[in-house]
Amino acid sequence: MSPDNVPILRVNDLLKRFGGFHALDGLTFHVSSGEILGLVGPNGSGKTTAINVISGLYAPDRGEVLFDGTSVGGMASHKLVHRGINRTFQVPKPFMSLTVRQNLEVARTYGRAGASGPSMSDLLEEYRLADVADRPAHDLTNVQQKMLDLVRALATQPRLLLLDELAAGLNPTELDWIAERIKALAKGGLAIIVVEHLMGFIEQITDRVIVMNAGKEIFEGTLAVAVKVPEVIEVFLGGEHAA
Amino acid sequence: MPDTLRHYLFIAVPLLVVLAVLPSVYNNHLLLFNFVIFFILAQGVNIIYGFTGYLPFGYVGFFGAGAYGFALMVMHLNSPAPVAVLAGGLVAVVLGLILTPLLRLAGAYFSIANLAAALAVLHLIANPALESITKGPYGVALNGTFNPTWAYAGAVLILALTLGIVVYLKNSSFGLALQAVREDSFSASMSGVNVVKMRTIAWLASALVAGLAGGVFAWYVSVFYPDNVFSADFSIFAIVFALFGGVATICGPLIGVIILYGIYNLIGFTTPQYFQLIYGLLIMGLVLFLPAGLVSLATRRGWNVP
């Protein structure tokens, strides 16, 4: 599968208001199976809101979300999960008093029906959770909780995966390791959207980035080009995240 | 042996057998009956609080609704008692359905709204304007259905149903999903769990058992006032018993009832003045030192408590 396929997700002219504040203001983009798209921008530019709208936490005030050709804007989250959309959380919220294994069991049982994928033990092995599989989630380290969150999302057999600041808090070796995992997932045909502050990490894994500011897209293309565009530089100036 | 079967064989069945045999060796049947009622109510609280995290401070609303469902069937339709008990359960489920919007509320707001709802139902039923239907504040006296032996048997049967539900929740992916909802509802929905549907089912199941218990209670006591069957003591006892033993387990609420209701019956009558004090201190100590209940003494040591 190649990035030139028909996009699996299209968002058109998304608008999301909180009171008088426009968190999303006419956002439009698309992503295809097998592609890794980066969403970058300063704090408050609307990246996480975009993920929250696509994953069903908020209904958009205007615009549409097309997944696999069907409009899914405002659909209940669990239905989106059944269609194949999933996500991780900036601050992971695993089911703290359940064991790691039980966390995954919920996702596998209630995730996308009829899909097949790697077995639970493979997933645990692959994301370095096998040793703690029978421990309750609140015993896990922060990084382990992040991995559990990711594995939980993967266990539902998604076709589109939204990663919200997965890399934050990981050390350089872990970063390299997780970058490889994400790339492998995309190779397997998964469409992935990454929201991230670490530009090096974005550069390492993405095919394409969208730079957002004030709820709008101000640039689309590769990161290497983006960092030379004056408008993008200006948005990040004073921001602490210029790579 | 699968866990489900083990839990039935080693927890539910022995308890039910003991309860079935006890009346022939111990004469205060009403005390036994009350134990059964509190087993049911504590497990009902377990279903909704232990598995989904909603603390039902007005749980007695379902119990009272069930009792009045029973009374209305007997008074107005002359229905046989077992049918009236089922009707009591049904009334509670209908009340539960009416109250489902409360599940949108989080934490303490839910508990307080639930308490308010129970009090509202009480004041509705006890209003003299409805005297021709509910007998208002004047209380009901049911003649013709009184039969303690069968009412006790009915209560044990309802306990069996309740234990069946709890064992199922403890061992099924449905129960696991409910606990996931309790831990974090958005994470649960991102695991594909239909949060609204799941917690509504748990809510109604919990309402059902309380309603059935109320119906069978009305059958046993036959003469009662609204204050009797809507007494906040039922909610509070059931919650404290369940928490004391430990929720989200099968044994916890049962242990809680046996110990605390046992103590209540032993010392509650001999040192009355100080009972409330001791009880209050016990509750405070529990929250401060054993917030996960007695069973956590075992689970802390790594033992698995069903």
Add this chain to the structure above:
Amino acid sequence: MIGKASAALAAMMMLATQAYAADAPSEIKIGTLYASSGRYASISMPVHSAIKLWVDQKNAEGGVYVKAFDKKIPIKLVAYDDQSNTATAATLYNQLVTQDKVDLLVADSGSVLTAPAVTIARDHKMFLFDQTGTGASFFSKDNPYIALMADPVSTIWPKPVADFITHDGPGLGIKKVALLYSTNEFTGTQANAVRKFIKESGAPIEIVYDQGVPTETTNYTVIINNIQAKQPDAVIHLGYAPNDIAFLRNVQDVGVKFKMLFCIYPGLETELLEKNVGAKGLQHVFTYVPPQELEYPVNFGMKMADFRKAWDEKYKDGKIEFGFNSVAGYTTALVIEKTLSVATSLDQMELRKAVFSLSGNLKTLDGTFALDEMGGQIGELTPLGQLELNEHGHIKFVSIYPHETATGKPVYPRP
């Protein structure tokens, strides 16, 4: 194992008691409940304390005379605390009957806590000595296992009030009556009775205000204003003691003077009301005249003055008020004492026969004990009276109606 052993033991003991039934027991067991806390504590504790007083007194004399064994036998009072909780009460009544196997079963005070006992007594074929549970639903032709000892049934209690208004009212200029009551079985039933008595009398009396308020109501300012707007000639307020306290205080606070105002508890719990409302607030208020104000001719037990003295000696700290309810408890005790002295056995139906044989004959400090055929109390009717201040500014009762027992004329309208 233990269960089996104790069951066997119990069976043996039962055989034993049956075999020697003719032998006198070492004690007569009287089982009862009381509420030391909760909603009904304030009516339950005086009643229970009076029974305890009687038990101690009798036991000091070596017990009560029991006809069935023709000798004095000490009393053992088996009493548990139900804490105003009816579910607990039900368990404990059962405990008294099945475990303690009491000879006589006495209910807790008040209808709500008596209710569970009615079914249990009937089921176990125990005769229930109902002290103050006036609920009309307790008494039916098909239930022989109950009789009301001390208070008149709610359906008849307010008769003197209604009769005064319908007989003497028109002459005094009473045409419009306001009826305010708390919506519970005790006062709600009395309100229904008042309404019925007034309507059936055919007197030219109109009820211009007729409202029930929740029993928890503690705030009557607006209601008083609403009643005032109807300009009634008489106001009848039927509520529990806290309702009366709040109502009478609000009447005073707002500065309204009703021409005639009737309340229940100034008569029944005079000390409590005087403490909380003040003598001024009770002046000219109409109420039931309690037995302790009347000096009924007594043919059994202590006279009122002696009882009062005994009470003050035993309960010196004053935490439990002397009043109507303590008299009620003592009356129950007297009925029990008399019953034991005439019953030829302790069989429950024989006890019932003995109790009913007292009807119309037993005269205690509470008046004449009289039962209707269903066991409802119809003697001991409390006359209507009015509270006035004596020269020391203290409350005194003036009995108004019926005329036979009257000690004065009504002050109407209230100055």
Add this chain to the structure above:
Amino acid sequence: MLYPLIAGVLFGLYFSLVGIGLNLVFGVMRIVNLAHGDFLMLGAFVAFGVYTAAGLDPLVGVPIAFALFCVAGLLLYWILVPRLQRARDPEMLSFILFFGFSQVIEALTTIVFGTSERSIPSRELANSLSGVRAAIFGGEATNGPFQIFGLSFPASWVVAATVSVIAIGCVYLYLYRTRLGTLTRAVMSRREEAIATGINVDRVSAAAFGIGLGLAAVAGVFAPFMFGSFTPAFGIDATVTSFVVVVLGSLGNPLGTALGGVVYGVSYMLVQTYLSSWADLLPYVLLIAILLLRPSGLLGRRVRVA
């Protein structure tokens, strides 16, 4: 129509005083103080003591009760709350903890004072101020009914409402004009972020807890006048009503609580006038309706939905 309106406003202002302490405690700590009403009851005993033991104007009880229970609140906070906050579900556990605490308070007061009703003669309240009143409004220096638009109201109501307005004003000044108050508001609206920015949440919370209990006790000083009489058992009803008032207004905003109190008072008086037997249903129906329809309260913006 005018009479119930004015009475409702006076009555309602008093109820905002009853509720405001709860607002602070729940708003800042997310702790459900089910013993709130019991502190009211203890405040009533302070007034009773001031009047019977020292023969003073019960109004003197206001500063005494406030000081006493502020200190008690601080002590209690340090004993109970840190332990509670370490638990996994502090909000729910606080519910149970303070229920136990309210049992302890009720039991102790019952043991010491007995169960009968107590009260203080109405004319004693603000007796010392009747000269001032005569100077301002004319008339004799007595403590009789108060005339408003030619209608007469109990003087005690006017006094209680006045003190309530002053107390709410003080809370407003505290929250909006002092540093600790500003921090308190920050913790109320965004607890997590407040902790992250290094605000000493414990200090803020302890202060709020002390002030909350102090205000409850101040409200209690007037309870013997507003409710006719009081007993050790009257706490729980006051707690539920306080929740109605607080939820009606909105968390964190003392003006919201004042508004909530007035809305509650006026609607209570109107129901009492036109549908008197249903008056007790009102608070519960109001509470449920407001939680479902406008969960953030009349003046609130924050969402409290799951």
